[in-house]
Amino acid sequence: MNEAQLINRALQAVMNRYSGEDPHRPAWHLSPQTGLMNDPNGLIQFQGEWHLFYQWNPLACAHGAKYWGHWRSTDLLDWRHEPLALVPSEEYESHGCYSGSAVDDEGKLTLLYTGNVKYAQGRTAWQCLATVDERGEVTKQGPVVSLPQGYTGHVRDPKVWRHQDSWYMVLGAQNLNEQGKVLLYRGDSLQEWQLLGEIAGSQLNGLGEFGYMWECPDLFALGDRDVLIVCPQGLPAQERKWLNTHQSGYFIGDLDYQAARFPHGEFHELDHGFEFYAPQTTLSDDGRRILFGWMGVPDKDEFLQPTIAQGWIHTLTCPRELTLEQGKLRQRPARELQQLRQHPEQYQGAASSLPVLSVGQAELALHATGCWSVCFGETLTLSGDETGLTLTRPSLRSGEPEHRYWSGSVSHLRILCDRSSIEIFINDGEGVMSARYFPQAEPMAVWQGEARLSLDYWQLRPCMVV
Numbered sequence: 001m002n003e004a005q006l007i008n009r010a011l012q013a014v015m016n017r018y019s020g021e022d023p024h025r026p027a028w029h030l031s032p033q034t035g036l037m038n039d040p041n042g043l044i045q046f047q048g049e050w051h052l053f054y055q056w057n058p059l060a061c062a063h064g065a066k067y068w069g070h071w072r073s074t075d076l077l078d079w080r081h082e083p084l085a086l087v088p089s090e091e092y093e094s095h096g097c098y099s100g101s102a103v104d105d106e107g108k109l110t111l112l113y114t115g116n117v118k119y120a121q122g123r124t125a126w127q128c129l130a131t132v133d134e135r136g137e138v139t140k141q142g143p144v145v146s147l148p149q150g151y152t153g154h155v156r157d158p159k160v161w162r163h164q165d166s167w168y169m170v171l172g173a174q175n176l177n178e179q180g181k182v183l184l185y186r187g188d189s190l191q192e193w194q195l196l197g198e199i200a201g202s203q204l205n206g207l208g209e210f211g212y213m214w215e216c217p218d219l220f221a222l223g224d225r226d227v228l229i230v231c232p233q234g235l236p237a238q239e240r241k242w243l244n245t246h247q248s249g250y251f252i253g254d255l256d257y258q259a260a261r262f263p264h265g266e267f268h269e270l271d272h273g274f275e276f277y278a279p280q281t282t283l284s285d286d287g288r289r290i291l292f293g294w295m296g297v298p299d300k301d302e303f304l305q306p307t308i309a310q311g312w313i314h315t316l317t318c319p320r321e322l323t324l325e326q327g328k329l330r331q332r333p334a335r336e337l338q339q340l341r342q343h344p345e346q347y348q349g350a351a352s353s354l355p356v357l358s359v360g361q362a363e364l365a366l367h368a369t370g371c372w373s374v375c376f377g378e379t380l381t382l383s384g385d386e387t388g389l390t391l392t393r394p395s396l397r398s399g400e401p402e403h404r405y406w407s408g409s410v411s412h413l414r415i416l417c418d419r420s421s422i423e424i425f426i427n428d429g430e431g432v433m434s435a436r437y438f439p440q441a442e443p444m445a446v447w448q449g450e451a452r453l454s455l456d457y458w459q460l461r462p463c464m465v466v
């Protein structure tokens, strides 16, 4: 299909979008108007305003030839739709304008993304450039990096940044032995790139076999170290970790730009819940490292989610602030989100004595020790004891309970609820658990246990996408 046809199809899909009762539609998280959304892309604060692009298939609740949608915001809370950013109309992106990032190139908002191409014998990938004008109109500049030798067609997801007088880019890749890798490139301009080498991956930096493909790398300085966020595919599930189909985690290390080496420590999961993948970060004007993730995971039960009946699937996480404290990454809800709080209430007492609370759009701040549990919307149960937290819900496939765990001593939780999602921030950002769930009615929280809890509760105002 040519560009006009692709745009026409998307327009028709949006005009036909479901407009009836939609109890699972988030009130303050970002979700697609219709169709499937996955990774956040091109997150940047540019000339004071936030831009957030996203992988979007407007034509179906399925993966496929992705478009880039585009939202803009002045405050990280309320967003407005910008013109469709990218549609997969060119030969070098025929099977999707895949994930990428945005940079400020001397005052020009510039996108780098992957042109995904499939053909009968396999696939290839081009890293492509595009510029965005003040009105949000995008002009494609075409490919700037072709497939490097020694890799399969799975080379994608450029994350670009400026360091001293050069541009740098990391790409997720798979080598010919089907090992996941991260490649580092350097460029004097955004048009001309030189491959410096593999800086991390399976069989590198002391890792053994560590997955057949690494997606969505993001490398940035935090505190006095560097952090590599990446999504390795193919890590075998362990007893209480790596339980999702694909993992999203980070390594702390120090990038040697000269030698193109990144010696690093262990892999840590970024989120211990059921749905989290393909996050992307940016540096805000006030120096904060802000992250959005996709509240979904590909390749397993995603297509059993009931919102498909309403013609859409998936949401993003809330924006989060990252810090490095005592050598560990912490994630806290972006401070802007406190502006959503309304009607504060406070409760104290044995867990089982707390009132049933509406958690359709709510924030709970909880001090808890001992054994307690809370069930959201008769569907998702969070229980705490001295060993940590367990999150349990019925599998969408079998109805059998499935679990996710966070191990450690829990003193404090902040829980953000939005219709069909929950994000649990543990001990002031030491851990996070994110999950979607699909309650039958307006979700209520019901408490159990003898542990003494103290609870601050707020309702959260909706955010607008206008």
Ligand code: FRU
Residues within 6 Å of the ligand: 038, 039, 055, 066, 098, 099, 114, 156, 157, 215, 216, 277, 278, 298
């Ligand atoms: C991660 C991912 C990326 C790819 C995009 C395609 O979810 O598979 O590697 O660019 O999604 O939509």
